[in-house]
Amino acid sequence: MTPEKLYEALKKIQEPKGYFFNPDMSMTMPLMESLLINKDRLGYMACPCRLANGEFEADRDIVCPCEYREADVAEFGACFCGLYVSKAWLEGTIEKVVVPERRPVEKILW
Amino acid sequence: MAPEVKVYALSTCIHCKKAKEYLDQCGVKYDCVHVDQLTGQERKDMVEEVKKLNPSVSFPTLVVNGETIVGFNQEKIDEALKK
Numbered sequence: 001m002t003p004e005k006l007y008e009a010l011k012k013i014q015e016p017k018g019y020f021f022n023p024d025m026s027m028t029m030p031l032m033e034s035l036l037i038n039k040d041r042l043g044y045m046a047c048p049c050r051l052a053n054g055e056f057e058a059d060r061d062i063v064c065p066c067e068y069r070e071a072d073v074a075e076f077g078a079c080f081c082g083l084y085v086s087k088a089w090l091e092g093t094i095e096k097v098v099v100p101e102r103r104p105v106e107k108i109l110w
Numbered sequence: 111m112a113p114e115v116k117v118y119a120l121s122t123c124i125h126c127k128k129a130k131e132y133l134d135q136c137g138v139k140y141d142c143v144h145v146d147q148l149t150g151q152e153r154k155d156m157v158e159e160v161k162k163l164n165p166s167v168s169f170p171t172l173v174v175n176g177e178t179i180v181g182f183n184q185e186k187i188d189e190a191l192k193k
């Protein structure tokens with residue numbers, strides 16, 4: 001699976017749900033690569049921007065799309081990685097900010 | 111005096127990559143550690159080190175001239191580099 005193929009496959013699924021890919025391909029494509037790296041390394045697509053524990057059960061909340069995407073996109077217009085963005089974010093009607101970490105630190109086990 | 115910059119990063123994180131690219135553009139030297147590539151006790155110790163600077167242990171965490179900056183925040187980096 002190439003990053004481009006992953007991008008096309010996910011786009012078809014996620015856009016109808018209102019989650020658009022960041023048009024900045026210098027963000028989105030490296031993130032596609034990182035998802036594939038984590039899939040190879042860990043066996044699942046752990047969030048590229050978070051420290052994964054390395055066990056699926058302990059990382060269930062950060063398997064992309066993570067459990068925090070909905071709240072982050074609703075509040076900031078983008079997920080923590082800046083991979084998924086809202087229509088408002090795309091249209092520039094909301095301010096683009098650094099999305100703070102929503103995951104409780106206790107979830108990091110080691 | 112050359113600025114003292116440490117970057118706690120993840121090898122797969124795009125914000126970490128962008129932060130390092132920005133520092134490179136500014137010609138700033140930095141010491142970077144990829145915490146996801148550490149294992150065992152070394153990793154545990156590093157997580158504790160980051161936690162003291164940034165309780166949410168998110169990445170990147172930068173220390174620029176003694177000031178901790180969470181996330182890739184260009185304005186904050188610029189301000190800290192001026193000091």
